[in-house]
Amino acid sequence: MDQRTTIVEAEAEPGGVPQSLRELAGDWGADQEVFRHVHWGKAMMWIFLLSDTFIFSSFLVSYMTMRSSVTAPWPNTAEVFGLDVGGVSVPLLLIAIMTFVLISSSGTMAMAVNFGYRRNRKATAALMVATALLGATFVSMQAFEWTKLIFTEGVRPWYNPMGAAQFGASFFMITGFHGLHVSIGVIMLLIVASKVLRGHYDRRGDYSAVEIAGLYWHFVDLVWVFIFAFFYLW
Amino acid sequence: MNHAPVPIVEDGPPPAAHEAGEQHPIRVYLVVWGYLFVLSTMSYLVDYFHLQGTLRWTLIILFMLLKAGLIVSIFMHMAWERLALVYAILVPPLALGTLVLLMSIESGYTFWTRVLFLGGGG
Numbered sequence: 001m002d003q004r005t006t007i008v009e010a011e012a013e014p015g016g017v018p019q020s021l022r023e024l025a026g027d028w029g030a031d032q033e034v035f036r037h038v039h040w041g042k043a044m045m046w047i048f049l050l051s052d053t054f055i056f057s058s059f060l061v062s063y064m065t066m067r068s069s070v071t072a073p074w075p076n077t078a079e080v081f082g083l084d085v086g087g088v089s090v091p092l093l094l095i096a097i098m099t100f101v102l103i104s105s106s107g108t109m110a111m112a113v114n115f116g117y118r119r120n121r122k123a124t125a126a127l128m129v130a131t132a133l134l135g136a137t138f139v140s141m142q143a144f145e146w147t148k149l150i151f152t153e154g155v156r157p158w159y160n161p162m163g164a165a166q167f168g169a170s171f172f173m174i175t176g177f178h179g180l181h182v183s184i185g186v187i188m189l190l191i192v193a194s195k196v197l198r199g200h201y202d203r204r205g206d207y208s209a210v211e212i213a214g215l216y217w218h219f220v221d222l223v224w225v226f227i228f229a230f231f232y233l234w
Numbered sequence: 235m236n237h238a239p240v241p242i243v244e245d246g247p248p249p250a251a252h253e254a255g256e257q258h259p260i261r262v263y264l265v266v267w268g269y270l271f272v273l274s275t276m277s278y279l280v281d282y283f284h285l286q287g288t289l290r291w292t293l294i295i296l297f298m299l300l301k302a303g304l305i306v307s308i309f310m311h312m313a314w315e316r317l318a319l320v321y322a323i324l325v326p327p328l329a330l331g332t333l334v335l336l337m338s339i340e341s342g343y344t345f346w347t348r349v350l351f352l353g354g355g356g
Contacts, residue, residue: 020317025316034318047324063338071352078281098279103274107267110309111260154269157269211311218309222302228274229298234280234291 039208042215049219056223060176060230066166075162077232080118080153081145095232098141102182105134106221108191109214116210121196124210128193131217135186142179146172166177173229179221190211265307273301 016022027036035043077146078091085093110126149155149171153162157169192213201207243356277297307313312320 024321027316034322036316036318038316038319045320046319050323050326054330057327057333060328061333061337064334065341065344066337069341069348071345071348090315092278092281096274099274099278100271103267104271106270106305106309107263110266114258114260114263164269189347215310218305221309222305223302225298225305229277229294232276233294 016218028182040210041212045212045215047216052219052223056174056177056226059170059177062225063170063174064229066170069165070166072164073098074164076159077168077234080149080162082234084113092232094145095228098138098145099228100142101134101138102221102224105131105138105157106218109217111216113211116196116201116207119202119207120204121199124207125193125197128189128196128210128213132186132189135182135189135217139179139182139186142182143174146175170231174231177221178223178227181223183219185213185217188200189217266304268303269304269348273297273304277301 027034042188050180079089081093081095082089082091083093106129109131112124112131115123115127154160155162155168155171157172159165160168192209195201196210203207274297277294280293280297285293306324312324
């Protein structure tokens, strides 16, 4: 009756194809349910994140195309995003701090998911609020960065005094879209955290919402890893 | 969720990912957190010490991929998912390599057109 079982069992012989690969073939070949034993919300979130991957990749690839086709010099990001600490200019300091803040928020989120599955309501909610606070810190620092660039340095999407005009367009699109994701994530985390605190998921006996929110949050961190490497460090 | 015409016999092991997710000690996440901090610091130092050329790009991409791998496999639990889900999510982005290749050819063409015919003006 269940074709998948037949496929998996038929080839289960010593020295044959590994079990996980046989399961893969079975899951996809059975024409019934590809994401077996996966919460539907989680599967949907992964598919959304996959589509989001393509959106961010489009931005990054267009940035690559612009940067490698301009003849004017590209602005030196280390200097543009540097901060003055006691008269000494430290390159990329603000961005480094933002990176650490976002990584820390991912760490607290991973622990929140773990506590969620242990049915520890208070620890889960507290860690999620901590994650949201770190996320809000990140967005505030980004707002500071944008303000500095727009008003002090005079960067516009179509012009900047430091070099290639395309710099502004890339910068505002990429970091703006990422900042939007972080902001939405903060709102989502606060909503889920308040539901955790009110015992909503205890009544349903299902803490998957915390893990799904976590997936989104880690993805935001993941995208920042690529932006940090390609836009700021390159 | 299931629209199969035949009833599915729930056989085999119980939901692997969720059960597994419950049992990881917190220490795993703290260790990964630590690794991510170290890797970020190292990629920051690449810029701080003004490394240039191939060495710079290799190190940046190396640290980036290590960080991305840690986040996806441990924080996003990909390491404990069934292979059907892992492949459904991780294989499609490989198509982006084609886009990168095409656009780098295209940008080279644009660059030389600008240099040769537009007097080097951006």
